[in-house]
Amino acid sequence: MRKILVIARREYLAMVGTKAFLLTLAVMPIFMLGGAVVPQLLRDQVDVTTKHVAIADASQSLYDAIAQAVDDYNKHATRDPVSGKQTTPEYRIERVQCEQVTDQLRLDLSNRIRKGELYAFVEIPASVLETPPIGQPTVVSFYAENTTLSDTKRWFDRTVSTIVQTRRLEQAGIDPAVVTQSQLISVQGRGLVERDADGTVTPAKADEGVLTILLPLGIMMFMFMVIMMSAQPMLESVLEEKGNRVAEVLLGSATPLQIMTGKLFGNVAGSLTVAVIYIAGGFALAAYNDVTDAVPFAIMPWFIVFQLLAVLMFSSLFMAIGAAVNQLKEAQSLLLPVWILIVAPMFVWFNIVREPNGGFATGISLIPPFIPMLMCLRMSCTSTVPFWQPALGVLIMVGVTSLCVLAASRVFRIGILAQGRAPKLGQLIRWALSG
Amino acid sequence: MSNAVELTHVTKRFGEHVAVNQLDLAVPAGAVYGFIGPNGSGKTTTLRMILRIFYPDEGQVAVLGNGRGGAADDRVGYLPEERGLYKKMRVRDVLVFYGQLKGMRNCRREVDSWLERMDLASWASHRVEMLSKGMAQKVQFIAAVLAKPELVVLDEPFSGLDPVNMDVLKDAVLGLRAQGSTVIFSTHDMDVAERMCDTIFMIFRGKKVLDGTLASIQNLYGSDTIRVRMIESRVALAGIKGVARVNDFGPYKELRMAPGADTQQILRELMAAGEVEHFELARPSLHDIFVRIAGPESQEMEEPRCA
Numbered sequence: 001m002r003k004i005l006v007i008a009r010r011e012y013l014a015m016v017g018t019k020a021f022l023l024t025l026a027v028m029p030i031f032m033l034g035g036a037v038v039p040q041l042l043r044d045q046v047d048v049t050t051k052h053v054a055i056a057d058a059s060q061s062l063y064d065a066i067a068q069a070v071d072d073y074n075k076h077a078t079r080d081p082v083s084g085k086q087t088t089p090e091y092r093i094e095r096v097q098c099e100q101v102t103d104q105l106r107l108d109l110s111n112r113i114r115k116g117e118l119y120a121f122v123e124i125p126a127s128v129l130e131t132p133p134i135g136q137p138t139v140v141s142f143y144a145e146n147t148t149l150s151d152t153k154r155w156f157d158r159t160v161s162t163i164v165q166t167r168r169l170e171q172a173g174i175d176p177a178v179v180t181q182s183q184l185i186s187v188q189g190r191g192l193v194e195r196d197a198d199g200t201v202t203p204a205k206a207d208e209g210v211l212t213i214l215l216p217l218g219i220m221m222f223m224f225m226v227i228m229m230s231a232q233p234m235l236e237s238v239l240e241e242k243g244n245r246v247a248e249v250l251l252g253s254a255t256p257l258q259i260m261t262g263k264l265f266g267n268v269a270g271s272l273t274v275a276v277i278y279i280a281g282g283f284a285l286a287a288y289n290d291v292t293d294a295v296p297f298a299i300m301p302w303f304i305v306f307q308l309l310a311v312l313m314f315s316s317l318f319m320a321i322g323a324a325v326n327q328l329k330e331a332q333s334l335l336l337p338v339w340i341l342i343v344a345p346m347f348v349w350f351n352i353v354r355e356p357n358g359g360f361a362t363g364i365s366l367i368p369p370f371i372p373m374l375m376c377l378r379m380s381c382t383s384t385v386p387f388w389q390p391a392l393g394v395l396i397m398v399g400v401t402s403l404c405v406l407a408a409s410r411v412f413r414i415g416i417l418a419q420g421r422a423p424k425l426g427q428l429i430r431w432a433l434s435g
Numbered sequence: 436m437s438n439a440v441e442l443t444h445v446t447k448r449f450g451e452h453v454a455v456n457q458l459d460l461a462v463p464a465g466a467v468y469g470f471i472g473p474n475g476s477g478k479t480t481t482l483r484m485i486l487r488i489f490y491p492d493e494g495q496v497a498v499l500g501n502g503r504g505g506a507a508d509d510r511v512g513y514l515p516e517e518r519g520l521y522k523k524m525r526v527r528d529v530l531v532f533y534g535q536l537k538g539m540r541n542c543r544r545e546v547d548s549w550l551e552r553m554d555l556a557s558w559a560s561h562r563v564e565m566l567s568k569g570m571a572q573k574v575q576f577i578a579a580v581l582a583k584p585e586l587v588v589l590d591e592p593f594s595g596l597d598p599v600n601m602d603v604l605k606d607a608v609l610g611l612r613a614q615g616s617t618v619i620f621s622t623h624d625m626d627v628a629e630r631m632c633d634t635i636f637m638i639f640r641g642k643k644v645l646d647g648t649l650a651s652i653q654n655l656y657g658s659d660t661i662r663v664r665m666i667e668s669r670v671a672l673a674g675i676k677g678v679a680r681v682n683d684f685g686p687y688k689e690l691r692m693a694p695g696a697d698t699q700q701i702l703r704e705l706m707a708a709g710e711v712e713h714f715e716l717a718r719p720s721l722h723d724i725f726v727r728i729a730g731p732e733s734q735e736m737e738e739p740r741c742a
Contacts, residue, residue, distance in 0.1 A: 006535045014523070244522065245515040249578065251488055252513040253536035255505055 003254045007262025008269065015233050015270035025277065028225050048078075048086045051152050054109055054121035056096040059128045063095050065163045066156075073155070091152070096121070106143070113145060120144035122156055129167050138164070192383065205293065215296070216353055216380040220345060220373050222278060223307055227342060230271040230311045231318040235331060237263065238322030238416070247416045256413035264315055264405070271311040275304070299379040302390050306372035309397040313369070313404045314342060320408035320428070324415035330422035337425070341369040349377055356381035366393060368400040407432035438497075439464040439586050439617035440485055445494035447480055454480040456641040458494070462619060462634070467612050469632030470621035471721070473729045477641040478621045479516060482588055485619065486513055499585055509538045512584035516591045516621075519575050522564040526555065526574055529563060530581060537582035549577040553603060568595045576604060580611060587611055589620035593627055605631060625722040635721065637728065644728050653718035660723060661690040661698065663705060664713035675704045682723065686712075689723060 015021060057063045074090045098105060101123050109121040123141040132138050140160050147153045166176045189212075190204040241247045250259050279300075286292045321334045352361040356378040365374035371393040379385050411431045415423070423431070440462035447455040455477045462468045470478045483489040484496050487505055495502055499510055521529050527546055534542035550556045553573045563571060572595060580587055592608070593601050608631065611618050622628050628635055629649055637645035645652055663672075664687050672681050672688060677696030682689040692701070698716055705711050719727070 002538075003536055006532065010521075010524075010532050014521070018523070240521070245519045246521060248483075248486075248488055248515045249513060249519045249533065250536070251505075251507065252486055252511060253507055253509065253533070255507050258507070 003258050004262040008265035011263045011266025012269045048089045050090045051119040052092045054094050054096050056101050057124040058126040069159045216377050219380045220377045223373050226271050226274050231314040234315045235318040235322040238319050260409045260412050267315045296380045309401050310372035313401040316405045316408035320411035323412040325422040345370050345373040371397050441497040443495040445491045447491050466633040467618045469628040469635045472638040477638045510585040512579040512587045514575050514579040514589040520563045527559040533578040534581045569600045586617045629721045656719045659692045660717045660719045662715040663688045666710040670709040677701050
């Protein structure tokens with residue numbers, strides 16, 4: 001045991017006592033969360049160039065109303081009411097005189113867009129105010145170079161729809177104000193009512209909106225990040241020991257199982273250090289933003305257990321592959337299946353967040369390689385995951401991780417002294433099975 | 436225990452290649468035992484089998500009385516051929532680590548003592564990657580002997596060392612013998628082997644071809660060598676009757692006599708060829724014996740010559 005601890009201590013210090021570790025500690029969250037945070041930081045960086053839009057109104061009845069709406073929008077909705085800074089572009093519209101929108105007219109207007117004279121043009125059919133048959137809505141077309149993410153298109157969609165709806169209601173003798181009032185209803189999402197330590201029933205919290213999606217995602221990404229930061233150094237460490245003949249000296253002092261166990265212990269301790277630093281940082285950030293209520297403290301013990309098991313499992317696999325090859329590039333092809341297992345939960349996270357207790361979520365969160373990340377994802381979405389499910393997940397993971405460590409130790413024992421060509425996946429599996 | 440290491444009919448194959456073939460070897464306890472042989476002859480494979488890093492395909496390996504078990508043995512110290520150190524660790528830390536792995540507690544003082552002895556004290560806090568090859572070799576040596584092992588296996592311990600460092604390491608090896616340790620080392624330096632080893636073992640193409648003391652090995656060949664120093668270094672001696680081979684070092688030359696050759700006749704012909712400064716009838720050097728066995732013109736025996 002003492003030799004295992006000596007190896008574990010060296011491994012731990014080699015992992016956390018480097019500048020590279022501190023740098024990775026700082027940079028990793030930026031990589032992981034950059035995709036979510038950067039768009040938020042850049043949300044004010046919008047193009048406020050005035051958009052010129054031509055209106056080809058074959059019905060001859062909507063242009064004035066649209067012009068009035070544009071005027072109101074330009075006056076009241078394009079600037080921040082406090083700072084006065086322009087936050088959205090103004091619109092300038094021009095009337096296209098036509099009784100019918102022909103292909104030639106569409107082509108001419110399209111060419112003007114190509115030349116940059118126009119941003120877009122709107123084609124309103126002559127029958128726009130007629131009530132269409134059920135299931136066949138009237139189509140108003142918005143032409144531009146790219147309409148999918150266009151705020152301008154969305155504004156015209158809303159505006160023209162409102163104008164047409166109002167006119168149709170008036171034609172039917174219905175007061176549009178009554179319809180508007182009749183739509184004033186909202187279904188608000190809330191959590192569950194709880195009883196606190198004093199026995200008082202506390203009211204359910206209102207749904208935190210996007211936080212209820214981002215928080216579980218963040219927890220899953222956090223576990224992924226810790227696995228990455230732990231498993232990759234294992235591979236590099238074993239490669240270094242093999243390449244530098246350190247492995248031969250180690251084998252003269254400790255058994256392969258002692259070496260591997262010591263390295264795994266050191267690695268797990270390193271991953272715990274990473275976890276503690278990030279959890280403390282995350283809690284401080286939550287406290288700063290006054291959202292500590294949203295932090296699911298109840299799952300923290302489960303999270304730690306699942307994280308340890310995941311790090312043990314994946315680090316042992318990385319270590320076995322590191323022992324089997326001679327260079328990092330030789331490891332790439334062997335690592336691919338392992339990476340797929342690590343990344344796979346990312347592909348299904350949204351389905352699980354939508355229905356955390358559904359059959360799909362429950363089933364896939366009990367499949368061994370995915371258990372740690374997906375069980376924590378589910379438990380951070382809802383407090384109604386039955387206790388037996390994470391408990392079963394832990395049992396399965398303990399079994400599978402033990403098998404992985406055993407198989408990896410067999411590969412490690414053979415691979416650490418093997419030279420020459422790197423083995424193929426099939427040979428690795430044979431080493432693991434043959435013992 | 437009379438023998439520290441015993442190999443009995445040991446064979447090791449790598450695929451179709453037979454690296455070591457039916458090898459028998461007995462290393463007496465407390466001896467300095469030199470392994471020599473050309474590159475790829477099976478020296479390192481034999482050393483690794485002694486260390487139990489490799490297991491033989493056939494035969495038995497007994498180390499310090501133990502015929503079974505794995506590589507991990509705190510009674511055995513090992514210096515691999517080159518490297519064997521964590522580059523990013525500091526010199527003292529890596530030595531303390533290796534000492535602790537061999538079961539030592541509080542070995543820092545011992546480490547500092549060895550660093551002082553090897554003239555490395557000022558490098559104790561430097562990273563290993565900062566060391567020259569010779570310094571790293573000395574650190575590696577300390578790692579191998581720190582725990583006072585009963586058996587020390589050194590694979591090419593003197594390669595890449597300057598004469599000063601070689602003397603430091605040589606003294607340390609002889610110091611180990613004085614303390615009662617058994618030392619096995621491989622080398623390509625025949626001069627070192629001649630001067631340091633109690634017993635010399637040569638392996639060639641996986642087979643033992645020499646095993647014994649230097650004197651006993653030389654006795655097998657008899658006094659068939661003439662060492663000559665000529666005043667004029669460019670004198671050609673190839674055609675002299677009774678000389679089978681000339682090993683030319685410039686003014687100094689080693690002549691191997693053909694069987695039945697007349698030394699007086701050879702001396703006369705040498706004097707006729709040039710001015711002779713030194714003439715000595717001697718037993719062959721280990722270098723010459725090595726070349727006779729492993730050189731391109733090798734016509735030596737397939738059977739081992741063991742004294």
